Amino acid sequence: MATASSLLLHDVRLWTEPDTPVDVICESGRITAVAPCDPAGHRFAYQPPFAQESDHDGQTRIENGRGLLALPAFVDAHAHVDKTLWGTPWVPHSAGPLLTDRIANERARRTEFGLPSTDNAESLIRQMISAGTTALRTHTDVDPGIGLAGIEVVAAAAERLTGLIDIQQVAFPQGGVIRSPGTLDLLAAAVQAGAAVIGGIDPAGVDNDPIAQLDALFGLAAEHGAALDFHLHDEGTLGLWETYRIIERTVVFGLQGRVAISHADAASAAAGPDRDQLADALAEAGVALVTAAVYDVAVPSLPYFAERGVTVACGNDGIRDLWGPYGTGDMLERAMHVAYRNGLRRDDEIELAIEAATTGGARVLGLPDRRLEVGGPADLVLVDALTAAHAVAARPSRELVVHAGSVVARSGAVQTELESVHR
Ligand SMILES: [Zn+2]
Structure with missing residues (x-):
């Protein structure tokens, strides 16, 4: 479920370094690690719907970013x-x-x-x-x-x-x-x-x-x-x-x-x-x-x-x-x-x-700066764009939205399973 204790975003490109695929680890609402990753051959290409790619590994929720661009939420x-x-x-x-x-x-x-x-x-x-x-x-x-x-x-x-x-x-x-x-x-x-x-x-x-x-x-x-x-x-x-x-x-x-x-x-x-x-x-x-x-x-x-x-x-x-x-x-x-x-x-x-x-x-x-780096808030949005400027100009759909380390929206839909935890 979305409230797993940690979240691994695999194969994303941070907007500040859009040429480098990385894995981003989020724990307790913060980014705790950013490491170069092996994107297994693909980098920025349209892929099948992301929703089917999420998985769980014990306490870590894994999301395959498939080379999408990560902007701060x-x-x-x-x-x-x-x-x-x-x-x-x-x-x-x-x-x-x-x-x-x-x-x-x-x-x-x-x-x-x-x-x-x-x-x-x-x-x-x-x-x-x-x-x-x-x-x-x-x-x-x-x-x-x-x-x-x-x-x-x-x-x-x-x-x-x-x-x-x-x-x-x-x-x-x-x-x-x-x-x-x-x-x-x-x-x-x-x-x-x-x-x-x-x-x-x-x-x-x-x-x-x-x-x-x-x-x-x-x-x-x-x-x-x-x-x-x-x-x-x-x-x-x-x-x-x-x-x-x-x-x-x-x-x-x-x-x-x-x-x-x-x-x-x-x-x-x-x-x-x-x-x-x-x-x-x-x-x-x-x-x-x-x-x-x-x-x-x-x-x-x-x-x-x-x-x-x-x-x-x-x-x-x-x-x-x-x-x-x-x-x-x-x-x-x-x-x-x-x-x-x-x-x-x-x-x-x-x-x-x-x-x-x-x-x-x-x-x-009065919130922390939205830096996508270790120590920054785990609030991110993934989009299909080459760079941040491309995202502003093209305004692609929001493939994944993460708030405080939890997935809160996917492919334009707010996550219902997180809601069920809280309502
Ligand atoms: Zn006003």
Whole structure:
């Protein structure tokens, strides 16, 4: 069964050394050995379905990788699974063009569609797992209208999926904090109910009182030992000013490495000396940028920010919900959007998108770097591709997904036998 004490992945090619077939041993959720192997003659060729090749050898589960490429399993650092309509019939988009229109439309229609829904959230997260994601940060709406219903729904979905994926909830004040009395208390209650992260949203654009929102949220995070993740769509000088206020407070409250700015439209659009100064301040304070490369909004330059030492992660953001019709939950597809929007063409550049979709996200979630080496987490995905860049460009099916040393999905299907252990 999938919970055998160790896992041997035979004849795989690590994305960092794609010309060398190796065996990878995973024990207790970690990679404990990587050794060159004899692939018995075959190397990168289409093979019969993998599912038939697994075997057991006492306490070790053996999987024949048949020369497939091993990528780190993905980290979706920004999603909204409480809002999704996944698993239900198609709903034509009905909101107006502005951010405030989309917030209002969702408020008006979410009950009509049974949102938030445990079944929808579970359905989408299963899709994510089958596509190779084994860690997820999801922003869950918390407001006086819905209370903690979303937090409870996502926790229930996470409970159904125990052992298959790590899920971290952000208590997200979609409708603002200062302009929405009662929200701050609900955020505190959400943290007590298990949310690890407190969210913020456009302290100026939504709340029209940036200092008040930032002080309130940083104070709450420090009091409860929570991390912070701000949706910051505010643009230009205003957005940059807010970014610096977030950086200052991160240092003052000792939250280095635990604060992220999602979307970060202003930082993404910055250029020249402004961007240099900002990047250095972000890197020094350990404030990460999270992008989804959605629609026509600015995307942070991966080559630039990586070179400057800033953590950049990515996520799918909303997936088929009242905010928009797009998305599949596939982080390889998201990495492609990020690479494409960055204009990346060379293999070494495209690999930066894989870094953002794996180790970048892991850093945002407070998880170990997703290095496929001894001591690294045993979270991997096998695909039929020559290199990581080839995988991003072609987005082949996910042949095998491993989380914490257990096989959690195979050929696009979440493993039912692991579920039966936990349910
Ligand atoms: Zn979002």
